[in-house]
Amino acid sequence: MVMRIVVCKFSLLWVVISFSLAEGPLPSSVYLISSSPSEVSSGVLSEWKETLDDSIVDLVIDDDVVWFATGNGLGRTDDNGKTFKGYFKEDGLSDDIITCVDGRSPVVICGIIDEDSVYPQWEGAGVDISDDYGITWSKLGSSQGLNGVEGKYQVAWDVVLYRDEIWVATWTKALFKSIDDVYSFTQILPEFSENMKQWLQESYEYHTYEIDIEGGEMWVACENGLAKTVDGGETWDFYSQLDGDGYRGRFTPTVHIMAENVVWAGTAGPYIDFYDQYHDVGEGVNMTMDGGETWENFNVNDGIGSNNINDITSMGDTVYLATSGGGVAYSGDFGNTWERATTLDGLPSMLVYCIDTDGDALWVGTEKGLARSTDGGKTWEAFDYTIEPGDSDSPRSIAYPNPFYPSSREVAYQRCNIQFSLGTSRYVTLKIYDFSGDEVRTLLDNEYMGPEDVVIVGWDGKDDEGRYVDNGVYFYILDIEGTPPDYGKIAVLQ
Structure with missing residues (x-):
């Protein structure tokens, strides 16, 4: 039997x-x-033109719509995963590899990589924007002054719609900000600390990866730490392991503003630290509760599952970490104790690239597709649209x-x-x-x-x-x- x-x-x-x-x-x-x-x-693709890739590197929730960036196409679901729609090059996108996405109805914007390029020599294909929920698309690039998103090593790693502005974090050209309603851009260069200036190699100086903005305060995750501005990029504060304020790690791919003066920043690896020591992985996650004056670090020894942090979000007093190999780690007491969600709890993979919340539910993007939790991260519903x-x-x-x-x-x-x-x-x-x-x-x-x-x-x-x-x-x-x-x-x- x-x-x-x-x-x-x-x-x-x-x-x-x-x-x-x-x-x-x-x-x-x-x-x-x-x-x-x-x-x-098993969500059904409502329009089956191509197959969306199941590796999801970024996602954003805009009201009831979840937009997600994949290795082949931009995805969308507006019914909690019952149906999916894919947007591809044939729909007007510049190419099919999507690096980042943001949406504020009816506008959606995403970064694009040329599908023929190979890491680490990525070639950007611009930033695409739609003001009609993805029906039509326009390309933004060097012709609009957005010079860091087209060509070899010129890649948009994050795009943010904030009030009437568009902010773009790029791999080698720092930040760009739109300056008018026809999408003209100007370059913004964060000012580094004196310690960092003495150490920095110029090739790393302008690597930026993620932006978070709340109430006019902007934090930027960089190659060598964090940058903060409260005046739209006119002046900057910088935080790194070199400055002796408790911040740990160098490569910082993600930052999240949880509340006033409460900021979380995730690190990753491999990297060579400021003292020429090689590290296979990052240093976990850093938290400040005083706007960056002092920092506390949490790592695998504290129970977060992995020292490589890909993305961070929060819901109420609980912070959630998307990790490489450790699933989703979360804490409701500012890091004093940690719990974790793994594949045993319904996650499709332990490699979680991105996470976001609408205040009621959590969504994650993994190497094996999307998942959603409605009980604070304890259990997950996985979606396989392939x-x-x-x-x-x-x-x-x-x-x-x-x-x-x-x-x-x-x-x-x-x-x-x-x-x-x-x-x-x-x-x-x-x-x-x-x-x-x-x-x-x-x-x-x-x-x-x-x-x-x-x-x-x-x-x-x-x-x-x-x-x-x-x-x-x-x-x-x-x-x-x-x-x-x-x-x-x-x-x-x-």
């Missing part, structure tokens, strides 16, 4: 239920999750986390989940192969399954003999009766 394990979330308790499905035993250490729409929602429910003729599949670490102490990384759509009952075979093509593990052997909107099969990193496989790249082949085989790659690290 086949035992299917259905994992349900009830409060903070995982309840395991088993029931009969078909004859014949499943291999040991294999589990199946039958995901109802409340657990993994798999359409019932699309049994096209069994597209994904594998996550990828890479995964079978022997890791982090439970969320101990299994790799292979997810696919199954619209009608079919016989299914799923096998793992090594790089040379030799069969390593049979997860499903002509098992009769379905119908399910989404099926998830877990691999624990062991072969058919129960031994952990070696580090390396492995492949899975998913064979669903009556459909072409589907393939995927999985990286294993012990």
